[in-house]
Amino acid sequence: MEVANDETTTMPQPITMKGGDSPQSYAKNSILQKGVIDATKGMMIHAIADKLDMEKLCSDLFRIADFGCSIGPNTFFSMQNMIQAVEQKHRQTNHQTALEFQLFFNDHSSNDFNTLFKSLPPSWPHFVAGVPGSFHGRLFPKSSIHIGHSSNALQWLSKVPEQVVDCSSSAYNGGSIYCTGTETQVTKAFASQFENDMEIFLNARAEELVNAGLIVIIMGGIPDGISLSQTAIGKFYDLFGSCLVDLTNKGLINEEKVKSFNLPLYFPTAKELKALIERNGRLCIESIDEMSGQMKRVPTLPSTQNYISHVRAGFEGLIREHFGNEMVDEFFECYGKKHLESGFVFGENAVDNTLITVILKRI
Amino acid sequence: MEVANDETTTMPQPITMKGGDSPQSYAKNSILQKGVIDATKGMMIHAIADKLDMEKLCSDLFRIADFGCSIGPNTFFSMQNMIQAVEQKHRQTNHQTALEFQLFFNDHSSNDFNTLFKSLPPSWPHFVAGVPGSFHGRLFPKSSIHIGHSSNALQWLSKVPEQVVDCSSSAYNGGSIYCTGTETQVTKAFASQFENDMEIFLNARAEELVNAGLIVIIMGGIPDGISLSQTAIGKFYDLFGSCLVDLTNKGLINEEKVKSFNLPLYFPTAKELKALIERNGRLCIESIDEMSGQMKRVPTLPSTQNYISHVRAGFEGLIREHFGNEMVDEFFECYGKKHLESGFVFGENAVDNTLITVILKRI
Numbered sequence: 001m002e003v004a005n006d007e008t009t010t011m012p013q014p015i016t017m018k019g020g021d022s023p024q025s026y027a028k029n030s031i032l033q034k035g036v037i038d039a040t041k042g043m044m045i046h047a048i049a050d051k052l053d054m055e056k057l058c059s060d061l062f063r064i065a066d067f068g069c070s071i072g073p074n075t076f077f078s079m080q081n082m083i084q085a086v087e088q089k090h091r092q093t094n095h096q097t098a099l100e101f102q103l104f105f106n107d108h109s110s111n112d113f114n115t116l117f118k119s120l121p122p123s124w125p126h127f128v129a130g131v132p133g134s135f136h137g138r139l140f141p142k143s144s145i146h147i148g149h150s151s152n153a154l155q156w157l158s159k160v161p162e163q164v165v166d167c168s169s170s171a172y173n174g175g176s177i178y179c180t181g182t183e184t185q186v187t188k189a190f191a192s193q194f195e196n197d198m199e200i201f202l203n204a205r206a207e208e209l210v211n212a213g214l215i216v217i218i219m220g221g222i223p224d225g226i227s228l229s230q231t232a233i234g235k236f237y238d239l240f241g242s243c244l245v246d247l248t249n250k251g252l253i254n255e256e257k258v259k260s261f262n263l264p265l266y267f268p269t270a271k272e273l274k275a276l277i278e279r280n281g282r283l284c285i286e287s288i289d290e291m292s293g294q295m296k297r298v299p300t301l302p303s304t305q306n307y308i309s310h311v312r313a314g315f316e317g318l319i320r321e322h323f324g325n326e327m328v329d330e331f332f333e334c335y336g337k338k339h340l341e342s343g344f345v346f347g348e349n350a351v352d353n354t355l356i357t358v359i360l361k362r363i
Numbered sequence: 364m365e366v367a368n369d370e371t372t373t374m375p376q377p378i379t380m381k382g383g384d385s386p387q388s389y390a391k392n393s394i395l396q397k398g399v400i401d402a403t404k405g406m407m408i409h410a411i412a413d414k415l416d417m418e419k420l421c422s423d424l425f426r427i428a429d430f431g432c433s434i435g436p437n438t439f440f441s442m443q444n445m446i447q448a449v450e451q452k453h454r455q456t457n458h459q460t461a462l463e464f465q466l467f468f469n470d471h472s473s474n475d476f477n478t479l480f481k482s483l484p485p486s487w488p489h490f491v492a493g494v495p496g497s498f499h500g501r502l503f504p505k506s507s508i509h510i511g512h513s514s515n516a517l518q519w520l521s522k523v524p525e526q527v528v529d530c531s532s533s534a535y536n537g538g539s540i541y542c543t544g545t546e547t548q549v550t551k552a553f554a555s556q557f558e559n560d561m562e563i564f565l566n567a568r569a570e571e572l573v574n575a576g577l578i579v580i581i582m583g584g585i586p587d588g589i590s591l592s593q594t595a596i597g598k599f600y601d602l603f604g605s606c607l608v609d610l611t612n613k614g615l616i617n618e619e620k621v622k623s624f625n626l627p628l629y630f631p632t633a634k635e636l637k638a639l640i641e642r643n644g645r646l647c648i649e650s651i652d653e654m655s656g657q658m659k660r661v662p663t664l665p666s667t668q669n670y671i672s673h674v675r676a677g678f679e680g681l682i683r684e685h686f687g688n689e690m691v692d693e694f695f696e697c698y699g700k701k702h703l704e705s706g707f708v709f710g711e712n713a714v715d716n717t718l719i720t721v722i723l724k725r726i
Contacts, residue, residue: 109480113477129467141463
């Protein structure tokens with residue numbers, strides 16, 4: 001048995017949100033994600049009530065896993081919503097015994113599990129565990145999870161497709177930091193990476209779910225026939241990219257570094273996601289829906305400073321990993337200024353992104 | 364659902380080892396504990412091979428939990444030893460299917476799980492999870508663990524018995540920082556706390572173990588008829604206490620603070636532990652043994668500095684919690700000097716502590 005140490009860890013760091021519980025942490029800057037949870041709460045409770053087959057599951061123990069849980073507290077709200085739905089169903093089907101819940105919080109091993117564990121709701125009457133590792137792979141024993149959940153996580157790819165940062169490739173994306181959806185070869189490369197990642201994700205979850213177990217996926221998407229660059233999220237990445245260009249012009253970062261930087265993100269359409277799941281065929285689609293206006297559902301952000309902290313909590317790790325420590329403050333300062341100048345949070349001039357919600361069942 | 368925050372966390376911090384992977388961390392300073400694992404490896408493999416009833420367990424999935432795992436890497440060595448023993452037994456009983464292992468690492472939620480997860484052996488082909496919480500209580504669903512394990516952890520009490528720090532009590536222990544074993548009322552108070560803690564531990568594990576599941580306990584003890592103050596560990600605590608007195612004399616800490624400080628530790632005899640387990644009666648004793656000379660089995664420590672780092676990794680949290688941050692460096696400096704002057708690591712003038720090894724089965 002080998003024990004890992006600094007020397008053997010040569011893999012690039014996976015993307016995780018900013019740890020700790022400082023004012024800049026993800027834990028204190030995830031109100032957009034909380035908006036998503038609130039917006040989908042009703043749908044999730046209804047879907048579980050409707051689709052959960054208590055007879056087939058035949059268990060007094062429910063194991064629920066959140067894939068890509070990050071630091072909290074959103075993952076606790078999601079878990080609580082699922083528990084509420086299962087308990088409601090359990091009461092309806094007149095089971096006499098009390099249910100036990102074992103809750104698994106999964107994210108990369110570089111996620112701040114210490115903060116997650118310390119901020120667990122006090123006196124929570126459930127068994128909890130943290131599971132380190134990528135959800136692009138197996139994380140649990142066969143047939144051991146009753147309900148899987150993943151919110152705001154599956155749009156993150158396991159990696160940036162190699163072609164888009166290879167200047168000799170026809171899919172080279174030197175002019176942008178994300179998959180705008182306007183360059184066919186680039187879009188194909190990102191879509192293909194997403195397809196591979198989803199295939200791995202679905203195969204792993206199909207093994208892990210018990211018979212008749214459910215998985216609830218909530219993820220960002222785009223309306224059919226629209227490119228990401230036309231949407232609010234696309235406009236946000238454009239602004240983000242322009243700050244990198246500004247820092248290059250100031251001589252603070254190398255141009256090549258910017259050209260080799262791409263966000264490992266892909267936002268599919270609901271139709272595209274449905275086709276992928278059907279082609280995989282290992283999990284049955286119980287429902288797939290699109291919700292528009294996700295950004296408009298987000299409560300008003302209290303201040304520009306808070307909004308910038310929010311952005312920083314989500315992206316600081318990624319920026320730091322690629323460009324080093326020196327430029328991070330300057331980068332977010334530049335972003336803050338541009339954000340103010342443009343008066344842009346999720347402006348009216350952009351198409352709103354969609355929220356895709358999927359319920360899958362293992363049959 | 365309430366979400367914990369700094370304001371609601373008013374409980375005293377439980378004892379955890381020094382986190383991170385710095386030269387002062389527990390992860391890099393736990394060679395004494397590694398000595399214990401090496402010394403008991405043969406016993407454990409033999410005991411699992413001998414006592415594990417593969418027919419009754421009837422599962423291709425083995426869930427193993429380490430209670431009080433701390434930061435690593437010792438917990439990984441223990442897990443590996445148990446896996447080796449189970450796989451060996453599995454081969455002998457000619458099962459055709461491959462076994463899956465799900466490994467649970469338990470310690471207080473203030474344990475450094477981030478470091479634990481980051482230092483997991485690379486490419487370990489097992490499913491892992493961290494479980495935050497005190498093992499003096501339930502941590503897992505009913506009948507869900509096949510093998511439990513606890514090494515060097517059960518001598519830590521859930522708290523210092525109240526009477527020993529109450530100057531109006533006949534069990535007041537103002538003259539010492541630990542249960543020396545020479546003061547009857549003090550010893551009774553510590554023994555009673557240990558009895559309560561063991562009762563809670565055994566009841567919880569009895570619920571969590573599957574039918575025919577095993578639990579392996581390895582813990583520090585004392586030979587029958589000997590008081591802790593006569594042993595090497597007792598001498599060590601005496602030296603430790605004398606440094607607190609020195610710092611009081613220097614005016615660096617308040618005398619009352621020293622009088623109210625006691626180590627939440629209790630070292631039983633094997634006979635005493637056996638009686639407690641039998642009285643509890645929920646788990647059947649498959650074997651209980653005493654191993655003497657545990658300290659003499661420890662490989663020579665490379666330097667005094669390393670030895671002091673080792674002591675600090677284990678006790679810094681406890682000292683800091685009671686006395687505050689200001690005196691910590693001075694305290695360990697004082698300890699280092701005294702250690703050198705006395706030429707004492709685990710000298711010949713002290714009785715060696717014993718290592719108690721217990722195998723319990725749920726019937």
